[in-house]
Amino acid sequence: MEGKTREEVEKSGMIDTWLMKHRLIYTGATRHPLILSIRDGTVDLSAYKRWLGQDYIFVRAFVPFVASILIKAWKESDDATDMEVILSGMASLNDEIAWFKSEAPKWGVQLTDIVPQKANQDYCRFLESLMSLDVKYTVVITVFWAIEAVYQTSFALCLEDGSKTPAELRETCQRWGNDGFGQYCNSLKKIANRRLEKASDDVLSAVEVALLRVLELEVEFWNMSRGDA
């Protein structure tokens, strides 16, 4: 946060400060060519199918990660409502798993046959490393926000006025791009910013590193849809 006093950063929120600082990689994660192709109607449906199968595996690995955050919130948080926001996130993951199971057969994707690709394995391994009790609540709640926010921002773009998203993909975009999901992401962001305000410089650096890693992993995850991994 060079050039800004700590007080100034706290007013605008640490997260927005980081997003401005790391604009390029954030844009890479939230306006990936796959998303832009959905939005302009030129999407290669085999790329969508590859994404679908890989994301089902990711979401299954995401559940225990979110469970580990719930435990940390219960132990470390100064605000009892944090747990309720995280719990609502777990409930939407339950819906997501059911959705993948009903969506996959429509595209001839057999979920039991999916082999996780390298970018997916890397991402799942990263999540697993953050489940350790040594990793602070402030780090994981910010990572949680970032993971959800990348999808919310990406898919909301495909629903904007003027987008030419194919009819058969609108429901997918609605799943993450809807306003309710946007509000949920904002609740996570508020929690993260509140924790970051009180964080030590060491914790702040650890969060920034983890946030950048998420953005990198999200870009690599979208890249898997090209099928040249």
Ligand SMILES: Cc1ncc(CO)c(N)n1
């Ligand atoms: C790779 C990835 N990032 C974020 C989300 C949001 O839940 C998801 N389903 N998959």
